[in-house]
Amino acid sequence: MTTALITGATAGIGAAFARRLAAEGRNLVLVARDTERLQEQATELHDRHGIEAEVLTADLSGDAGIAAVEKRLVDRRHPVDLLINNAGFGNKGRFLEVSMADELTMLKVHCEAVLRLTSAAAGSMRERGRGGVVNVASVAAFVPRGTYGASKAWVVQFTQGVARDMAGSGVRLMALCPGFVRTEFHQRAGMGTDNIPGWMWLDADKLVSSALADLAKGKSLSIPDPRYKALMGVMKLAPRGLLGGVSSRAGRKYGPQ
Secondary structure, eight states, X not given: OOEEEEESTTSHHXXXXXXXXXXXXXXXXXXXXXXXXXXXXXXXXXXXXXXXXXXXEOOTTSHXXXXXXXXXXXXXXXXXXXXXXXXXXXXXXXXXXXXXXXHHHHHIIIIIHHHHHHHHHHHHHHHHTOEEEEEEOOGGGGXXXXXXXXXXXXXXXXXXXXXXXXXXXXXXXXXXXXXXXXXXXXXXXTOOOTTSOGGGEEOHHHHHHHHHHHHXXXXXXXXXXHHHHHHHHHHHHSOHHHHHHHHXXXXXXXXXO
């Protein structure tokens, strides 16, 4: 029985990954900041699917939290076969309206934590000759969208670069780029969503199914919905200056993911 470690596991895309992987019979290491929610989730998944669900409370905005997850990923006695780097958040407001502390925290969670955890997991997986890493980015990576979009663009470029470097090792790496997903993401950031067109919303469980299918195919980039694939194709043809204005206005109104 294999083991998957999921950051940001208690809600949204992370919780959808946990449900799907538990249903497949994988043991889980659930990582988030809220111990009580983690314990409730672990109990529910264990009782429903008969898997082992380990709880690891960690705040990835600090070195101690990242180090705790790194330590678990390199544990040779209890190896992790699949890492889902899902933890992330958005900041509401234009550049200079968001505090520098919050901007730096975003880079810590979206970039440094992803770098360090991917390194810890991939190194152990390469020794065993198998494993997978999914780094959750966003379609915001492909448009000019401030610190959030820039951090997610880094996730995409980093993941695809490492995937090439590790080709033939048995370790697969993939950047997952969803669009708007019905999660707690926008509520936590204080962002309104009432005016987002219905067609733009994705279901987290269907997104996860598509993402895991893409990982199994060996893809290094997953945009898990035909609507967003078409939208990204149109964006490639649009002038970058126009995209910058549209994405900035939409981001302030709707939020980044």
